[in-house]
Amino acid sequence: MTSQEAGLPATAEGRAPLRPSPARRPGEGAERVEVLDAPGALAAAARLAAEFAAGAVSRDRERILPFEQLDRLAAGGLLAITVPRAFGGPGLPASVVAEVVRRISWADPSIGQIPLSHFVYVNQLRLQGSPEQQERLFGEVLAGRWFGNAQSELGTRHVRDFRTTLTRDARGREWRLNGTKFYCTGALFADWIPVLAHLGPDGPMHVAWVRRDAEGVSVVDDWDAVGQRTTASGTATFTDVVVGEEWITDYAEVFTGPTTYGSFAQLIHAAIDTGIARAALDDAAAFVTTKSRPYPDAVAIHGIDRAAQDPVVVHAFGEMELAVRGTEALLAEAGRAVDTADGGLSAESAAAAALAVAAARASSTRVSVEVGSRLLEVAGTRAALSAEGLDRHWRNARTHTLHDPAAWKLQHLGRWAVERQLPPRHGQL
Incomplete structure (x- = not known):
């Protein structure tokens, strides 16, 4: 079926050619992965993030799909961190998963987003799978294999309307x-x-x-x-x-009672945006301290010789740092709220988790888009050159944050604040 037959837009002229499926066939060449505890998972994420960051600009510019990097994630055990202990996994909590994804997304948010559905469907299997299904599929994950997703559809009445x-x-x-x-x-x-x-x-x-x-x-x-x-x-x-x-x-059946299913998924989305925001700020700082020229008025009035000494620039960085720290704190709080609900699930604890995640998601949406844009303002004209690759932060944030409208997160937060109305139960909150 062609893109046009499927109701999709025609491929843009000049776009990189479509790439075939990877050479490794599903299930081939996999061995049992290392079972990581929380410190080990966070250390592995930081180590891989440092490696992945090095090629992020070229992968984005040339549209190189990250098969090798994803194989590294799986082989290193990071995609098995939520497999329950009863089935041989470490059963790490949502807060650790969010921090792992945030670190990877700091390096390359495409790599951070791709395993999102894997973690979500490991969770679905944990909640709804039979013991036989869990034994088989959790075993697959522990052998280095992993899950994709086929959920949304084009052309239906709304995002939760399906024909399949x-x-x-x-x-x-x-x-x-x-x-x-x-x-x-x-x-x-x-x-x-x-x-x-x-x-x-x-x-x-x-x-x-x-x-x-x-x-x-x-x-x-x-x-x-x-x-x-x-x-x-x-x-x-x-x-x-x-x-x-x-x-x-x-x-x-997942949504017939209190659940953190949607909150867990949205927490990972917030982690992706938060990683983008921090990466944008870090790259802006590196650019301003090494490549930007000071504005002439700052030189004349303040006697500076570096853009990083410009009080206007410093003030802007202070505002961005405050915003990024705020969304990082909300992400951590939301992770703890999901952990708490998972440890003692009730209507109240599930609602508290949903609202905490909604706050993190609304904040990470705003901050990632704003910082991704403002970094060009503080870094100057040269920062807009395609060769620098700094525009990718705004493009990534603007694209990913369209996943779920942040305005509806604020609606549910507002309903709670005004009338203590519990949020609805579905996979997007």
């Missing part, structure tokens, strides 16, 4: 999966693709777990966005894909 369907085959013993998904971040790189679908024509939502190399599965890199250019968040098509009963988990 699981229907019984003629014999009634297997299901057939049919549908087309978009924004399938992670699917191109993954071993397994969890697919959100109706069970029957109008049935409740379930997750079909299919291998990326299964017959009838097509994953196309037709993602062509302003920012987050290397997430390959394009189209996945499923045509009469055979799905056994043992590879289906309930989805709708």
